[in-house]
Amino acid sequence: MTPHKSSTPPPAKRVVLFVADGLRASSLYGKHIKLRAPYLSYVVDYMGVWGISHTQVPTESRPGHIALLAGFNEDPSAITRGWKSNPVEFDSVINQSANAWCWGSPDIVDLFNKDNLPHIHLHSYDATMQDFSGKHNATAKLDTWVFEQVKTFVNTQNRSSCTDFCNNGNILFLHLLGLDTAGHSLKPESIGYIENIKVVDTGVKDIVHLIENYFNDNMTAYVFTADHGMTDWGSHGDGSKHETEVPFIAWGAGFSHGSFAVNIEQINIAALLSALIGVNIPINSLGIIPLDLIDSTDYNKADIIYANTLQLYEQYKKKHTTIQASTMKLTFRPYSKFLDFTLEQNLELLETLIKEGDYKESINKAYEIIALCKEGINYYLSYYQNVLLFFVTFGFVGWISYLFICIIKFKMLVDNTNRILQFNKINKKALKITSFIIYGLLTFVCILVFAQSLPVKYYVYCVFCFTWLAVGKNLKILFAFFSVFGRYNWHRYLYSAAGYVVGIELLVRTFFVRDYISLLLLYYFWKCYNDKHIYKDFYIWLIDLITVIGLAACPVILQLQTEFSYRSAFLSLLLWIDSNSSIIKLLLSVSDKRVFVVQFGFLYLAFINAICVNLTITYGYGLLLVNQIISWILLVVSPVLPLLMSTKLNNRLWSAIVTLMVPYTLMAVGYEHLFMHFFVRLIFNWSLKEAARKHKKSSSIDAILVEQTDDRSTRTCFYMLVFLMFSYFGVGNTASVSSFDPMWTRCFVTVFSPYTMAILILIKLMIPFLIVLCGFRSIVTSINGHLYNSFLTLLLFCDFMVIRFLYFVKNEGSWLEIGISLSRYIAVNVTTILLIILYQIANALTTINGTALNVTLINLINYIKVKLN
Template sequence: MITFLLVGLIVHVVFFISIFDIYFTSPLVHGMTPQSIPLKAPASRLVLVVADGLRADSLFSLLPNGSSRSPYIRSVIENTGSWGVSHTRVPTESRPGHVALIAGFYEDVSAVAKGWKENPVEFDSVFNESRRTWCWGSPDILPMFAKGASGDHVYTHTYPAQEEDFASTDASRLDRWVFDQVKSFFQSVKSNSSLGASLLEDKNIFFLHLLGIDTNGHAHRPMSKEYKENIGLVDSGVADLVSTVEEFFGYDGKTVYVFTSDHGMTNWGSHGAGHPSETLTPLVVWGAGVQKAQRVNEVQPYADGYLQDWQLEHVRRVDVNQGVLPLLYLNNSEEFKAESMYTNAIQILEQFKTKMSQKKETTLSFLFTPYQFLTESKQVEITNKARILIQLQKYEDISLCQTLITRSLEGLVYYHKYDRFFLGCSVVMGFIGWTSYVVLVILKTHSGLSRPPDVVQKIPSRKLLTLCLCVALLIILFLLVQRSPLTYYIYCLLPVPVWYCVLKESGTLTDLVQSAHSLPLWKCLRYFVLVAFGIELLVVSFFHRSVLTIGLAALALWPFCSGLFSKAKWRSLSWFLGCLCLAAFPLMPVVGREPNVDVVMCAGLLILLTSFCYLWSSRHKTPLHTSDRPQFVMLHVAVCAYVPSLTHSSLLQKQGLPLMNQIISWSTLASSIVIPLLSSTRIFHRLLSILLSLTSTYFLLSTGSEAVFPPVLSWLMFAWINIEQEALLAQGVAGRQEVSSIDFAANIDISRIRQLKLDDIRRSYFFVFFIITAFFGTGNIASINSFDPASVYCFLTVFNPFIMGALMMWKVIIPFIIVMCTFETIQVSTQLSSRSLFLIVLVISDLMALHFFFMVQDYGSWLDIGTSISHYVIVMSMTIFLMLLSVLTHVLTSKRIILWRRTKIHFP
């Protein structure tokens, strides 16, 4: 079993990693010839101000009295600059937003597998191309671009990371610190002649990253007084900044100012997904070379309805996609615009040439298929014609440059995906082979099929081995000639040993066919059809959580359709009600829920009431061991259910996170795995201890209705354990055995381990269904991308993405453990080896993963692409994770730590 798990783990890790080589590779190329515009730039310096987390409507909307909370920015819009809405792309997070703003491209998907603060790939940025760049702001953002810059010309000034505290009484002090530092910087220049000379040179950038609005939005929500007052502070800070800069440079008219945001924020204080409040950010540009405000009389072509609300319909609005600056913002000659367009086209064409050259060098000449819409002759034709048009001063006909840009970008995508089909076929072959092998192992070792001794394998093992070695050798030679990366060898060679094992066990399939006459074919067909339909239902549930409600409603009817209701009415009713109650959760919103800590306390009371009822009803059947003290654990649950209320109240009063609450939270988290190991290994006693310990941590990480999910899920899991006993009795597999009398730690009697039955396929499917429900019951992809930071406020309020992410991941895992412990219990109580059921679960999970592998798409919006990839990653992670979690579950249920033993004293 251990060997099989290790092999299976390696195979699934390879399948998991393959998605990063197929879809998560960086499209960026290096080694191109730099391009520049031959004309003088209108500006000598850039002042870039990014108000982190600022929504467009929050900046542009007027107060009820008709005044603006940002009067300076408003005056720029109406008089001296150009404005619009900058449309961001998912994920609406700080790093992708700043990469788009400063480097000019949307962060590629390879960044998903990299760190949060560092550059995921090497890329060029406007900071790197500047003569010097001075930055002030967050320690999470500034170092990323300083590290990627060549030479030593990007200077960063950051405040301590501890200042990013969501429980702070005044997060706007972060922005005030930035403005004060900038003012002090320009004052210090007066006594530093060398620094002053540096500032007077061209190509200098001043970058101000303002985090106060984002921090106040997370802590108090964007509709709060703190968030809105912070906008006013930023507006006055920008006004003072412009005055300081202009005074220092003598009002020379060579400074350009850009004010924008990296992303917005939802009403509930989160960002990361694609809601308009997250993707619509303000963009205001003014200064040297920028078009001034233009009055318009006709209706502007924006159907979002914001102009009238903002009362800015009289000023021309120019929207952009984040990372792209349109020509409408420029106030310069037509020649300058044409040269800019031409240079941009040549830059992208150079990337295309480099990419094509790289792919051509690593592909056999007779297999290489060039991009037909941009051959070398077409490149020369378009570039020469565009150059001649500029020389003839026919600037209005320069649309050829846009054509060249479009085709070059399409060609880059073509060569970036060149090996995708080949790699995909290799992974699919491995997938199908592995799944087939697992099915054959199940049939051979757990189905009771017996092979006659005179059956001879159709393919001799020696010839089969020789054939596989020859295939492997040909694959290696092919990859060597193409100078393929090392990972390509793994993906292409893995199917060879897998299919060798499949063909070697082909005799088992022959046995099945020969035994078909003795099998209940109609019953088998019915089971397989139902399971296939169930797998499709689970796949659809990844896109529509409400499908889980339909599935739970269908599962609720199982005892009535199978005849179990007549044999166990109360247990069937408990199952029915548990399914219906759990079915309500997938219908609840996953994001945007207002915190309601009273619900957390109600959930605590519910779990305590359920535990008390169980202990009272089982006091005669399964009396507690003298060392068990469930009342202390129950008291601890009550405390943990009340701590979020105390924390929420303290933060509302701006008194910070109480130290005692923090101590309770971290000690609860640390002890949540140890406490169950101190209890009795009797099934229900141990399960109750696990439930109470884990839900204590879950309550500390909850802010509202999701706290009720573990108690309801546990209710259904207890009902499942009990009703499976009745199902086992109905099959005539074994006599009735009281579940409560079973001990997890007892030695398993091998003689009682039975062979697989068709009903075990149903048990395995139920397990997979409940695992998916545990994951999506209170969330989905959007909720993961935009989780509410308030969930971790009992543990910490200082911004730390890694610790916060780990805490949220543990919150996701807790329902998994509850389902896993239930499945472990069913394996024990139904007298079935853990390997048998787990193999069926593996097949179901792999079929889902293969389904999602075919559904991965590389077109459409970033959200569509990211979601499709995320689904595959989730299913593959679940398969690998369940292998590891099964070990943890076995320890949680069967092991016990005895801190003291009662010794007997013998008297003479």
């Protein structure tokens, strides 16, 4: 694509961009701005334009800076690449500038020179400087480092022989990470965060005076903004106003003073920076230059917006040509709004208006063409949406049908299957018609894909549709099942199936409104009430159930939940002490009692250590080395202890639960301590109840075929899925990035270490799942259930949820809606695979005999020694 820029002299020779990472608008503006940021307050009142920059989701540092400097929001597929790099190559103002100097965090500044261009100069500190410990001034050091580096650089530039630094079209980019780090560790309303704002304000003032004194030409433009904001509880990634509304202050060359607040989309800033210094607009930019902010003549403004129009036209033309080349002529549908009056004709009209001096009309016409270009670009970006939706839906329906057949085949005895296939009259005509429809649709899919030059991923989706071949080969079993189904209590099983459908829909709705999961728990209580004779302490169990439902019904965002609660921790500790004495009394083996004493000792130590860590961080001492060592020892050693227990089912289940609670306690906040205590008791009683339930059998061979497809293993799988979702949403998590707090890892690391933090956060999220799976493993063992069939049933439930979420995925609207809809779809997709992996861990915690393992290791070592000798 051909880059474009204005042909008129630019209003500024250079631009200085300050990005205060994590600074939300509400923390800067308002009555406190004069106290927190006196210099920026003076700029707002007397020198420049100011207002709100509106960011898009995900409100993270990488996509925020790409929007600022490249002018586009990341594709949702970028979610799979974390925060390290953008999944596609992109152009930026940094690339297009004459020279660029960037200072700041290595994760950000390194994004903008992947090609090692000589005119881009990057300077970053070591990542270990990012300290989340809460030590005094630890976060402000990140910003003072940047300011000092800039001062040193400018002061070393020789005025008499100034070459690159004195060129027109330069950009100086200062990435200030201190506020983001302070927000995570201290929260945005803390004294430390406010002090960091003052540090940034002073630094900006010093840099402006330094630049003005050096050049002394009044040709420098200054822009102060942020990549994203932050919630009250110190996280970001979502779409709340605190996260998406950030300050925008611009002054210097090219700007006039404005008394009213402006609103600007973040992606428009890249195009604005390009226009200020007269460089090419980034070719990937979707931004629109805000002419109202630029202090220039109407002619210059018309020429600037004309360049913006041509740049977007290049993108539209590229998308149009690419789609047209890969699509059959008969099926190609061009963007309809350019059919009667072509885009080229619109551009010619725009150029004529500028030549005739009708600048205001030309500007209005340019904005009209830009809107059409952006609509056309979005049209071609989603051109194959319906085709892909058909492929995926068709494939998933085939896969679900095949899973259902596999469950039927597994549950039927071979003799019974043969007998049914032999003696039941199958409608052969219906069988042939169904086979013809299946193979006809597959042929249509093949023609639709292979007759066009589509990207490789479309052929992958096409292959997924071939799950219907497996369905076609097993149609006889499916027809036989429905033949028997129609003769034995069909209404009972139809009601049961409808109940599961409603249950799955409630699970899906839980991702939108958390309270729906409580309805499923209430239904579980109603079912258990009918079997209350199974429970030894039914009313104690009832209190546990009501308590966890009550805690889960609390609002997600509470001060109690987002910060460490000493009252919750102490109360939970007392409850665990009470549970300890009760559990040990039930143990028969002396060795098991000794192991339990050690395990509970580890749990008590985890509580005490977590309390100490939060006290030291609160009072500015940071994470002490002794607390950090204790945390890592507990995390590594505690999983080994269950292997030393006997393989008695209930003993191992409790041992596994206590082991998993040790690391969870070190990372818990708010009421999570209390919730998990009552939740693990609920899971333990669930496993006891299912083990005590009598298994009913049917004497009818045909009835076995139907009845076993809806036996208690199906019910157990569904309840397991309910408990899994409840364990996630019950502690306040939402289907969003901002519900995950980096300060969960405060007992282990405080210096920025993204992979370590991500692993620890993942461990915390997986622990409730492991507790549920340990209970499920106990049930499967006690009832002699079939694990293979259970996971087939679980996969069936999850795939029904996947199809529902597939139709919730959006590619229009805000990035909050797009990002969350996609993340939900992906999360449910990987659930089953993740559960299979976690089940193996749960299996090891509940069944592996440590003594036997120790003997095996000793034998292996002796064998190696013999071989070496």
